[in-house]
Amino acid sequence: MNVFRTLGQALALALVLGGTARAEQDRPITLDTHVDIPFAYMHDPRFDAAHSDLLKVDLDKMKQGGLDAAFFIVYVEQGPLTPAGYAHAVVEAQTKYDDIALMIKRYPDRIGLATTPDQVRANRAAGKLSAMIGVENGYSLGHDLANLDKAYAHGARYVGLAHMGHNDLCTSSTPEADLGDPPLSDAGISDFGRSVVKRANQLGIMVDVSHSSDACVRDVLALSTSPIIASHSSSRALLNHPRNLSDDLLRAIAAKGGVIQAVAVGTYLKYDGGRELAEKALQAQVAHAAGHKAFDAEKDGYLPAYVEGMKRIDAAFPLPTVDDFARHIRHMVDVAGVDHVGIASDFDGGGGLADWNDATQTRNVTAALRRQGFSDADIAKLWSGNLLRVWGEVTERATVHHVAG
Template sequence: MDQMMTPFKSTTAGLVSVLALAACQTATSQEPVAEPDFMEQHQGLIILDTHLDTPANLVQPGFDIMERHDAALDYSQVDWPRMEEGGLDGGWWVLYTPQGPLDERSYQLTRDVAIMRAVAVREMVAANPDEFEMADTAADARRIANEGKKVVMMSIENSYPLGTDVSLLETFYNLGVRMVGPVHFRNNQFADSGTDIQQAYGGLSPLGEELVREANRLGMVLDGSHAADDVFDDLIELSGAPIILSHSGTSAIYMHPRNIDDERLRTLAEHGGVIQINALGSYLKQFPENPERDAAMRAMRAEFSTSPADMTEEEYEVYIARRNEVDAQFPPERADFEDFMEQLLHALRVIGPEHVGIGPDWDGGGGVIGLEDVSDYPAITQRLLDEGYSWDDIGNIMGGNSLRVLEAAESHAAELAAAATTE
């Protein structure tokens, strides 16, 4: 038996040697296949932010979206060079107006401000057609991003400019608005705010319910950020399409009226919605009182008789220099990257990467130490990889989920239109 096995072993060993040599020769005759590096894969993602407050900067004197700015000097966080550095493909550019009196004259004035902000966004696109393009649909957004240009859709933060005429929402839709939030810091004609002292309606007003129906008809995404919890509940119940929280946080990590509890997070996911985690420090953690800074900021504002948007370029430079002085003398308390990630990772644990995204509130007060402006998006991607999330997960978090919600709104609008034609 042993004598019979010897030649067999010898033959087998020879065959293995021949195969090994052949494999070696094949390997050396071909170029090694290099894995894409981190930045290549990061830049390959479609990264869309659901709350860019940058239109407020577009109307500032001397601001040029094509120039690289410095958040430490002029407080701006979004421009084309930094979008390129961070891999940000664009997103929803915000038409924000502060809450004012509930009367017809105030509605008209605020409506005009909101329309002019929309015009400023469209002028940015028209002036830079090789870098920016308006997207009417989710499919447009994907195409534009894949072509290397920046995606521009608009959103309304605070529906106050609509007055009591919900049909005006279609005018904003035609201007490029694809997301609408009913309310901001104070109750208005549509809904209760999460940060007002006392609720007026216990959720949406009857006019707010009309707003939901009109947004559904048009294919706009409804945004529950800033809304009271009862408004969130009403949006979930009344909207035929998933809703979004464009820049919010979780109250399990930090209890704040702007943040949402885990039960509602799960409800949001069950209805196909998404929470986009913001990076505004006061929604991430509690800060100690800073009365000296508060007094210095009040005194600074009293020095200037006009708002920054109405200043000349020279006046605005003086204003920014004065604000830098206050910050240097009385530095603001700030949250850091870990505070932001604690919120993001908690939401991911509760409802998963199919229902969570990023909405730091750039140019609207967001930004933390380590996440200063849009050039810092790679830090989020790297941390998610370190936490074990796949590139597919990160693709959903960075833009895929928000596009899915927009697609659902578009599909629901198409269903409503089809049903209306058969009646």
């Protein structure tokens, strides 16, 4: 009897585990279009991709939370539009391409580079995570169109035209006084920006208008021959922030077949003036203590004083929740259609909610979408189906298929 009971228990356990594995394969691919990495990524042990106590996204957290794929971001801060500024930006971008490549080389059994939608699906079928590459701020092209071809060869599959502050491609949604930007401008895309959009269409790189000014977004919509994306932007109708997109722009992007990835950054979802003041005060205090003129997220954002200070701020001024996030998604779907909205975290670049504060809590987003009344088919589109469709269409429309490294 003991043997039969043991065999029965083993069989029951095998059935449960088998069912769990099947359920895991049957759920939709979860894809996050915006995960930042620090410049010390993969070199400082604190920022190892396998496991990090400081990063919100690492391989352990992705696996635990059921996050299958992420665009890791090659981000360069906006700087002077000078030969020296451009050269520095190109070098900084190369550092991040190299760091992403090192992650994949060091952990090939856990994560693979995906440069096509089919590779994302193949990695999932093989039980591996997917790493894709997105460029945030076209300033890193160094005002040299050849660097866009090099970005493609490195694996980049979307290029964000701007960041905070105007650059040589287009105007930003958030002008920077320190860079000499005028506070208001009707200018949109530049001649160099037009050449980048045209070449991106030819290569099969998605053009990303998050952070771009409204004028630039409209210019890109008129110019691009392929659908475009907003890799991390939420709804301006729900929160009037320049980084969010108006209903008119949501409709316009959808009308050209594109997709807008709602972003889980608290300040773009729900305004909290007290929290904003507390964060600014903490940043100033930490920067002063470190001997820096101004707060620098790379230098100061991982210091214990800042990390502990943010914990106190989170307790006093709670972050928005996944339900707040899902409300933005619901509004964006109501405006643009369920085929034109997706999901981005902006983790390790400012993103994080009370209950989606790292990749381990990814399933909470799915639960919030269900509470908003989205069906399983809708959720599959929001998590990855829409982005993969647009990516596939951009790839199919490309006229250049072999780019030398």
